[in-house]
Structures are given as C-alpha cells and as structure tokens.
Amino acid sequence: MHNGFTKSASLYGEASRFIPGGVNSPVRAFKSVGATPVFIKNGDGAVITDVDGNTYIDYVGSWGPLILGHRHPAVVQALEKCLRTMGTSFGAPTELETELARLIVEALPAMDMVRLVNSGTEATMSAIRLARGYTGRHKVVKFAGCYHGHADFLLIKAGSGALTLGVPTSPGVPPSTAEHTITAPFNDLTTLKEIFNQIGEEIAAVIVEPVPGNMGVVPPAPGFLAGLRDLTREYETVLIFDEVMTGFRVTYGGAQVLYDIEPDLTCLGKVIGGGLPVGAYGGKKEIMAQVSPAGPVYQAGTLSGNPLAVTAGIATLQELKQPGIYDELEAKSARLDAGLKEAAAAADLELTFNRVGSMLCMFFTGEPVTDFDSACRSDTEQFARYFKAMLEKGIYLAPSQFEAAFMSLTHTTEQIDRTIEAAHASLKEIR
Template identity: 55%
Template sequence: MKHSRSEELYSEALKYIPGGVNSPVRSFNSVGISPIFAQKAHGSRITDVDGNEYIDYICSWGPLMLGHSPEELSKGITDMISKGISYGIATEIEVEMAKMIVEAYPAIDQVRMVNSGTEATMSALRVARGYTGRNKILKFEGCYHGHSDGLLVKSGSGTITFGVPTSPGVPADVVKNTLVCKYNDIDELRQIFKEQGEDIAAVIVETVSGNMGVVPGKKEFIEALREICDEYKTVLIFDEVITGFRLAYDSSIGYFGVKPDMVCFGKIIGAGMPVGAYGGRKEIMDVVSPVGPVYQAGTLSGNPLAMYLGKKNLEYLRDNQDLYTELDRKAEKLANGIKENLKKLNLNYTVNRAGSLVCLFFAEGPIENYDDAIKCDIEKYNAYFKEMLDMNILIGPSQYEAMFLSKAHSDEDIENTIKCNYEALKKVHNL
C-alpha cells in the first residue's frame, strides 16, 4: 500500500506544526509509522490522499454515530452557513440545544456550552470548587479529562497520594490539590475519603474509560461513588465527553442507573464540530457568571454551526433509539468475532466492550484499571495495527484507544474486519 502523498504532506507539516500534527494521537508515533492524511470520508469509509480506502473505526474519536457525512445531518447546512457562522451574541438555536440536552439528561437543570471537552471539564471543576468552597479534587488513574493543568496528573509513589504532574510546564503547586485513586477500587476510594473527604470539592470520573482502552466502570463502583459523594457533600461529575449519547440516549444514567451532580459533554453533541458543554443542578449552576461569582466565558461558545449539527444529531438519536440496540448488536458481533479468533489462535488476550465501544487488549485479563491496561504488549499491538492498515482497516494508532462503531458500519464491514483481525493476529505471532 502506497502512502507517498501522506509522507510528503507529513514532511511539509513538520516544518510548520509541532510534530507535524495538531493533536498528538494523529502523529502515529506510538505505532512507529508516519501518519496518513485524510482526503474525504463517507459512511463507514475514509479515503486518504493516496487514494487508499479504509473501513474506519476511529470515527473522529467517537462523535460520528451516524458515520461520515450522513445525509440526515448535512441537509440544510448550506442555508445555515449563508445566515452567518458566528455572531458574538445569543441565538435561538443555543436555547433549543440547551433545552434538548437538559431534557435528555435527567440529572441536570441547566447546561453551559463551551468549545471542547477539555474546556468542559476544566470549567465544571472550577464551578464545583466555587460551589463547595473546597479546593481538592479526586480523579482516577487512566481516566483522561483533557489537558488542563490540574488534570494532567498521575498517582505518586504511595497508594493514596497527592498527584504529580505528567507533563512539563505543569507546576507541582497546581496539582497539589488533585488526588488520584485506582479506577474501580472501592476500598481505596473509601480510604481516600476517610482521610481527606471533608476537603474534596469534586470527584470526576469517566463512567467508561476510553483512554486506557475501553475499561467499563463496574456498576457497584459507580454506585459507591454516588453514595460516598452524598455522604461527604462532594460534587460527583461524570465526564461523558466520550460516553454522552453514545452508551444510550440518556447516556450513563441509562446505562448505570446512577445520577451525577454535574456532567461534561463533547463530541456527539457537535456531531464532529468543535464543541463541549457542562451542566448540573440549578443550585450548582447558579454560581456561574453572570448569575454567580465563578467566571467562565467563550467567544465562540454555542457557535450556530456546531449547535445546528449537534441538534440535528441529537434529534436523530432521540427519535431513533433503536439505533442503540443495533449498535450494541454490531459491537457484540465484532467483539465475539475477535474473541473467537483469539481462541482459534490460542492467544490469551482480552476484549472489553461497553455499548458500541470495543477494545482488543494485547494482555491477559481481566482489564479493570490502569495497572491492568499497561501490561499490554505494545510492540505486538503496533505490528498488528500496521497489518490491519495494510488490509484497509483503520483502528486507533495506540493500544489505549477504542474502536468506535457507527450506524454506517454494515455487517459486511464487521465480517471483513473479523477476517482481517484473524489474518493480522496470525501474521504478527507467526502462527
């Protein structure tokens, strides 16, 4: 397979963009090859600048529930553009979008639009601190909540510890109030709250982690979070940037049966446009400017193009909720097909799934937290990625990413992917 034009573009990009890309995962550094450059996409397929067509399981990292360039969303977009793409003052569609999100998510009364998932989580934590008057927050190792300073944190040398920065440029003083706990570990969670619970403003959690591979939160763990946060009057924040409107139309509430105090959205609520949002109960959101003293603003927040596409996306999902059943069936078919291939090849690897999110871990399971996930054989995964790419299957260029399914993925796509998975695994392991 030729990638000459992609390689030319990458060489040029390296001159003007750090690392040649505008987000690190696009660099393909972790799999040891130069990135491919997209030219166009439709349905379940993406075509690169060299004319290679792939079955796409990246799907813009999750927002493309209906696939690429769906007719259901594209109709009317030209008219929307002709009216103006940004105003700097309020629009009717912002109100319509906010109402739609609040009606879909039974835990919140109000929502504020922002421009990215990072902005949503950063803002939600500031609001939680302003609401509670406390400074500390608790996150879980392996859960990614964007690149704001206070969240670029890993656990330190102790089991229960203050966080330490994971990136240069983040002062230790900034993360000193960020506590880190093991995901899905209720005992460690209780111990942290026993020692420091009165000072913890908020707990932020991915109900299904999508950034250490797909690692679902155990139901009893999510329930324990709710119980403990109630006991200590701590704000429970669900980071649903990936899971929001993907697990179910009512998101993690429908999937786990647990309501948070606040929620962060992204991806799907913009249907692929840059967007984010955070929401909460009215008494919490009342601390946000201009009503309250906690400042947060954004010139392009509620951008009419993003609101238009996002609203159409949510309307489709609301009115066609059988899509979730169909996506679940497809994802189960893919996951079971990969499991059967592993069995045939006598490979003791692990497949995790949550709704339409699937991940093949190159490690023995169960994979329930960050410590489990980092046991993966990264070299084998990298070789596997390249084999799949050569067979026109595009998956995440990292072991620690999900495969995202969409309405556009056909049973034929999935069957082809399962066959390619078998051949790639066989070749990588010289079987």
C-alpha cells in the same frame, strides 16, 4: 490493493516544518505504533480515503463523535442551510443554542441546566472550577487512566501512596498545581474510602469517566459507580461524570442513564457536536446558578454555542432519538466483538476484550483489564504490529493500544465481516 503511503509521508514532512510533530494532537502522529500518520482526503459513511487513494473501514470516527458516520445527509443538509441562511458566529444568543440545550437537558435526568463551550477540556476545567466555587473547597480526586483534557490540574499522575502529592505528567505544570489533585485507582472503592476518611471535608469534587475510553475501554465494576455516588453524597462532594466520550454514545443520554446513576455535574462533547468542535457542562440548578452571569463563578467563550456546531449537534441528536437506533448499534458492536474473539481464538492468542455499547477494545494481554495498571500490562509492540497489518488490509483503528474503537450506524454487516476477516489474517501474521 494497497497504494502505499508516499503522499502521506510527503505531507507529514511538510507539516512537520510548521506544526510541532507535524500534527495538532499527539496521538495522530502514530508514534506509539512506530509509523507515519495517514493523511485523510475524505470520508463517507463508515469509510475514509487517504491522500494516496487507499480506502479504510473507519473505527476511529474522529475519536467518537461520528456516531452517524461521515457526512451524514441530515447533518450536512442542516449545516448547508445554516451557512446559507444564518452565518457562522455572532458572539450573541441564538434560538439554536436553546434548542440544543433543551435536547441535552431532556435526555439527562441529572441535568437541570447546561452551559455550552467549545471542547471537552473546557467543559471539565469549567465544571471543576464550578465545583470548587460551589463547595468552597480546593482538592479534586481523579482516577488513574481517566483522561479529562489537558488543563494543568488534570495532567497529574499518582504519587507513591494514596495521599501523597500528585505529580505533573507534563513539563509546564507547576508542582503547586498538582498538590490539589489526588489520583486514585479506578474501580477501587476501598482506596477511595481511605482518602475520604482522611480528607473528605477538603474534597470539592470527584471527576470520573463512568466508562473510561482513554486506557482502552474499561467498564465500571458492579457497584463502583453507585458506591462513588454514595460516598460523595455523604461528604457533600460534587460528583462529576466526564461523559465527553460516553454521552449519547453508549445510549441516548449516556452512561448515567445506562447505569442509572445521577451525578451532580456532567461534562459532554463529541457526539453533541455532530463532528464539529463543542463541549458542555451542566447539572443541578442550585450548582449551575453559580455560573456567571447568574452567579460569581466566571467562565466565558467567544465561539461557545456557535450556530454551526449547535446545528450539527441538533441534527445528530434528532437522528439518535429515533426508535431502535441503539439496538442497531448494539447488534453491530456485538457482531464485531464476537468476530474478533473468534479471530483471537483461531490464532491461539490470549487477548482481553472489553466493550460497553458501541465502544470496544481488544487488549493484547490475557489478564482481565479493570484499571490503568492492568491495561498497562498489554503488549504494545504486538498491538503495533497488529495495527499496521490491519491498516494494510483497509481497516483504520486508533493508533494506540489505549484507545477505544467506535461503531457507527453506517457500518454495514459486510464491512463488519470484512473487518473480522482482516483480523483473522492479521492476528495469525503477528502470532
């Protein structure tokens, strides 16, 4: 039985007095689904409980980091020990930083060195600064629908043609900032080659989510990532994989291991912090040697590599290194994916399903979703009705059609089957 959202609604009203929009990150506001945000009281494993006492099977997992589930014993114990015996922050080197760095470097064949930061946004903006400093060039290519954080030069949408000036997507971003960012369609090598044919010698970096998760999950087309690697290598352009979401999520090491592609720089976050704020960027030694204090490209951070975040990250990666972990994640994710497809068919709805490992998405469109434009043809109103119906049945999904769902190792077969049962009922309700 659902208890309603009375306390959540009250807390949202109070929060809106002090926090813009009542939330500290926009999608939490539930605006795209026309609802009031649910305020969470606690989480355990694959279950979260809100302040009204409603429990949910959670497929958000703090937007991806909680691959081990909420309050995993190994992570909690490591954090408790760190608090008791070490502290929270020193602004000075600790042995733990090197341990996490070693784990990351050993897992990614393309990475010789890594610098820890505090967020995915810090990682991507720092990597691009480094690419510009290393190449002496200014222009950057990104792909429509790929999200790389909220740095000014990455909040850019495409102009009307392949080489027209980019357009800021937020007030406060100067047009002069946008002129150095070019936006291309994801999974489209033809357009990318046209861009490089004209201005390839001016492009410092191409940054890409190898598996985008912020327009829903969109797998790379066969040959796309390899073609991207070949093209950037030809023009001596730095290829940056933004694996903030996919790193240690789609497999141990990330999408570059899964697809056997070596970028020049990689950005990480989420899973490597075990649920605490963390980011990282790293890559080839000759490029990373340009980062201050080893080189002239400046980047700093007071809380970078703080003991708590690093401790949670180490504990998480040590768990993920165990044999069979990703086979288990794959089996659970495949079970949910197959069940959702059956539910859509039973409701006589033509929907599109994309999945890479433990990242999955159900698009409310009958067309294949291969890029931002095709994702945007989804019926967002129908998704909003589905989201609310699932929430009422105790299933917590991302409150947006254009976000991934995440499987954790703590989701049980019974919970997955309950989710499929709820989907059967919800899809029939909204048909």
